Amino acid sequence: MAFAVRVVRRLPGAVKALYDGAIDLARLVALDRLTAQLADELVDAVATPVLAKGGRPSLAAFEQAVRRRILRVDPHGSQQRREKAEEGRRVEMRAEPDGMARLALLFPAEQLWAVWARISHLARGMRAGDGRSFDQRRADVAYGLLMGADLGRVPVEMQVIVPVETLLGLAENPGEIPGLGPIPAEVVRQMSEEPLCTWRQILTRRDSGELVDVSDRRFPSAALARKVRARNTTCTLPGCDQPAVSADIDHSVSWGDGGKTREGNLAPVCRRHHRMMGRRKRHPSPMNESPRPAGWQMQQGAPGHITWTTPTGAQHHTHPDNYTAE
Structure with a gap:
């Protein structure tokens, strides 16, 4: 009634x-x-x-x-309700028949979308044909992750369709996560300011819906990764002959420092040297001075043409493989 x-x-x-x-x-x-x-x-x-x-x-x-x-x-009211609802995030468990139980997570939608995508990706990569359904593999993956199993790093790309004016703060039109639905404009802007985010913004015009631009993604596409590995067939650090097919794709100018995911800013670097490069980043600097890089440095003048600078200041050069040279 x-x-x-x-x-x-x-x-x-x-x-x-x-x-x-x-x-x-x-x-x-x-x-x-x-x-x-x-x-x-x-x-x-x-x-x-x-x-x-x-x-x-x-x-x-x-x-x-x-x-x-x-x-x-009601964009402002929606954001206020979102913030209040986020305070109620929680994990719940409920007993089910036949010795089973149900675990429920209440979190912001975009966060759980990323969790769901990672679980699904890992489940797809598991060996099929062992009698388990995809839902069963996904459940086993979730349990393993929660219990601390190391199932490897999985890049999750989240596409967010958002009008240009919203991203610039000139309008409050919502963003849209394909397959999930709309999210408040303020949440989109917060996501866009996160330097470690690995999602791609699909920018459209507010009036016509016309695609304006597709921004950089942190991880290269499969096609771009194949091209970079074919261009430099081994680890690009001088003296290393580890095959590029098993190497990481590294940014010459790191993603966190504004480096683009473009061919001219990517190079294959084996895992050992990639980790070494990860420790090269910065030393503390006096006030009013920019951070001073330390350790090995790489600069890519043209795609595949890399100049390495050692901690002692010596320079070495790496060039793309020439498939036509004898």
């Missing part, structure tokens, strides 16, 4: 759409639930444009449309 009274009072247009068969009861329930925190004067501004485009192909698509509209109509 409370539900019926509430939707008749706050969502008369949605009740009419239900009567006309434009939406079903599940969509009306979702619309009521998602707009429950909105002031009455904002509910119609959300419901009317959403209902004008029908019930969408699926309930999930309908819910995403509602959330997207809420973020546009």
Whole structure:
């Protein structure tokens, strides 16, 4: 009765759409639930444009449309509710029949999306044909990670579609994580300022939706990695003959210092020397001075042409392999 009274009072247009068969009861329930925190004067501004485009192909698509509209109509309120909801993040466990139990995580959506992507990636890489389903492998991966098993590093790329004006702080239109749905503009901006983030921004124009640019990603694509390894077929540190096929792809100018993931800033470096380079970074500097690099340094003037500077100041040069030379 409370539900019926509430939707008749706050969502008369949605009740009419239900009567006309434009939406079903599940969509009306979702619309009521998602707009429950909105002031009455904002509910119609959300419901009317959403209902004008029908019930969408699926309930999930309908819910995403509602959330997207809420973020546009009430961006500041959405951010405040997001911050309050984030304070309630938690882990819960519930007993299930037959000696089973259920573990539930309540976290910000983009964080759990990254967790889900990593678990799924690791599960796909496990040996198939052992009788386990993909869901079972994913469950085993999750248990192993929580119990401290070293399952290796997995780069997770998160695509966030966001208008240029939102990223620049000129508008509050929400971002969109494909497959997950809209996220508040402020959350997108916070993600874009994280130097260790490994996600790619897909920039669009607010008016036309036209693609403006696809920003750099921290990890190179498979095609770019193959090209870099074919260009320099061994570790590029002078004197090292470890094959590039098993080497890491390193940034000449590190990602954290603004280096781009481009062919001219990438080179294969074996794991041992890559770790050595990781310890080269910086020494403390006096106040008002920029940090002083220490140890081995690499500078790539042209793709594959690398100048290495040793800790003593000596320089060595590495060149791309020439496939036409005798």
